[in-house]
Each structure stands twice: as structure tokens, then as C-alpha cells.
């Protein structure tokens with residue numbers, strides 16, 4: 001980009017003042033190139049709006065700063081402007097882990113799953129060719145198989161046949177039946193089962209599709225990431241003994257454990273919860289054993 005002219009800089013300042021002032025003089029005060037880009041700081045004086053520094057240059061957005069109030073020298077305003085641009089660039093940079101944390105609401109994810117999710121979240125950012133999208137489908141499927149292996153334990157099948165090692169749908173189904181049993185969980189269980197099957201089917205479709213675009217592949221990554229978040233939520237729900245509890249008086253869920261009664265085996269038998277809303281205590285006795293609290 002060529003240097004800005006005196007006329008361009010003047011127009012910019014007048015436009016920024018909503019044409020309330022006229023530029024009476026403007027000259028480049030300093031040129032800098034110590035950061036690898038040519039940047040000029042102009043000293044601009046107006047008739048009614050005081051004096052301004054205007055910073056502009058190659059691939060640097062133009063901006064103006066008042067001279068009297070805060071910025072006393074061209075050098076100072078240059079440092080400030082370049083620091084600001086650097087920070088703006090850094091904050092708009094795509095970070096795969098932030099994408100995962102946003103979709104899963106920052107829930108704890110098993111490290112081997114998080115690592116694989118980070119890889120697909122990075123791949124989608126640079127995917128262009130149909131082969132890139134197919135590869136994303138393959139990786140999504142591998143993540144789901146890993147998810148199945150991570151949540152499933154042999155006891156979940158009880159007397160049924162053990163699923164094959166890579167049978168994600170079956171492992172997920174047994175996990176859901178085991179962790180979300182009972183009619184209270186009926187709707188939750190059924191909707192998650194549908195999302196699970198749809199996500200697996202979609203990943204398989206992307207793997208073989210010869211006309212997917214960025215948008216379908218991106219949907220696949222989003223579905224897969226959110227499904228991992230859903231299963232981690234279920235795992236946490238199961239190991240959270242007070243998630244179901246309410247205050248016996250005011251029904252608030254703002255409860256704090258004030259006493260726990262451990263059996264000889266170290267497992268929780270009884271909890272006393274204090275309601276932060278009304279101050280009443282609620283006692284919870286566990287018929288089934290709950291693992292020791294951390």
C-alpha cells in the first residue's frame with residue numbers, strides 16, 4: 001500500500017470529528033519500521049478540535065489519538081497503537097481448545113478425548129479439499145469409538161452379550177441404560193440415544209461422501225464435540241451425589257455439604273446439606289453406596 005497522502009489523513013480526521021472541525025496542518029512527524037512494517041505518525045492540527053496524532057501504514061489500520069490528553073510524543077503513540085493491533089490480532093486468532101470448551105460448556109473431558117477433539121477442531125480450520133472433509137469424518141468416527149471405550153465397562157452389559165470392541169452404538173446404549181436407569185431419566189435417555197446414533201451415522205456419511213463441503217464437515221465436528229460433552233456430563237451427574245437433591249423446606253438447590261457420614265469402607269452413607277437460601281438442613285441417606293467425596 002502506498003503512503004497515505006496529506007489529503008487522505010486530513011479527510012480522515014475531519015470525518016472522525018463528524019465534520020465539526022477543519023484540518024489546518026498535517027505533516028508526518030515520524031516514520032517507524034522497527035517491527036517489520038512501515039508505520040507513519042502524523043501530527044495533525046485542527047481549528048476547533050485541538051491536535052491529534054494519526055497512525056497509519058502498511059497493513060496497519062489508521063487510527064487517531066488526542067495529543068493533549070494522553071499521548072505526548074509520536075514515539076509513545078506508535079508503541080501504543082502497535083501493541084493494541086497485536087492484541088487485537090491475538091484475540092481474534094482461532095484456538096481449537098476454546099472451540100471445544102465453548103461447545104461443551106467447559107466440562108471436564110478425559111485427556112485422550114480432549115486431545116483428539118483438538119485435532120479435528122484444528123483440521124476443520126484448514127480443510128479445503130473433499131479428502132480433508134472425508135478425513136475429518138474418519139477422525140470423528142475414531143473419537144466416537146474412543147468415547148465408547150472410555151465410558152463403557154463390562155459390568156454394564158450385566159447378563160447380556162459383550163459388544164465388540166469398536167461397536168460404539170452398542171456400548172453407548174448399554175452405558176445409558178446403566179447410568180440413566182429408571183423412568184425419571186426416560187426422556188433424557190431417549191433423546192441422548194437419538195443424538196448418539198445420528199452423530200455416528202453422520203460421521204460415517206461424511207467419511208464416504210464425495211460432495212461434502214466445509215459446512216457439512218463442520219456440522220460433523222460440532223456434533224461429535226457436543227456428544228463427548230454430553231457423555232462427560234452423564235459421567236459427572238452419576239458421580240455427583242447431591243445433583244438430585246433439593247432443600248426439604250424451600251426446594252432450593254443451593255445446597256452446601258456441612259457433614260458427611262462415611263461407612264467403614266470409606267463410602268458415603270449419609271450427608272447433611274445446609275440450604276443457602278433458607279438455612280434449613282436436609283439429611284440424605286444413601287441406600288446405594290456413593291464413592292468417597294473428593
Ligand SMILES: [Zn+2]
Pocket residue numbers: 247248249250251252275276277278279280
Ligand atoms: Zn431451603
